[in-house]
Amino acid sequence: MLPSKDNEGNKIFKCRCGATKPFSDEKIEEYTQSTKIEHSIRAEVTNLNEVMEWKEKNLRSSIKDFKCRRCGYDKAHLETRQTRSADEGMTHFITCLKCGK
Structure with a gap:
């Protein structure tokens, strides 16, 4: 009803x-x-921001054998995220350390 x-x-x-x-x-x-x-609820939001900042600093892997298509730099960060449902694979994001693309 x-x-x-x-x-x-x-x-x-x-x-x-x-x-x-x-x-x-x-x-x-x-x-x-x-x-x-x-x-x-502000305390939870603050804690969430702290967790996300820590994650950005500590949970990124470095790739040494990489060449950026844009600037030619040879180092990048690798980050994986679960962007879809749990039964599908992770999505990998590779970001150049020099130009950020």
């Missing part, structure tokens, strides 16, 4: 099968859910 409005503007519950029920017959408290967040 999903909240909706009828042709007259009254609040009703409407099922996907087409059945309807007036909203006034139900107790509002039974359909209200409230959750109090006990901690600041």
Whole structure:
């Protein structure tokens, strides 16, 4: 049952099968859910930023036998990420240390 409005503007519950029920017959408290967040979401965002910065600094592998097509530099970073579903392979990103491409 999903909240909706009828042709007259009254609040009703409407099922996907087409059945309807007036909203006034139900107790509002039974359909209200409230959750109090006990901690600041900003702390989680800050921690996430710290984790991502650490990951960028420490989890990149260097490739020595590489030649950049753009600038000709011979060193690059290799980074792998799971960009698709878990049953598919990882995506590899190779970035030149000199030009960043």
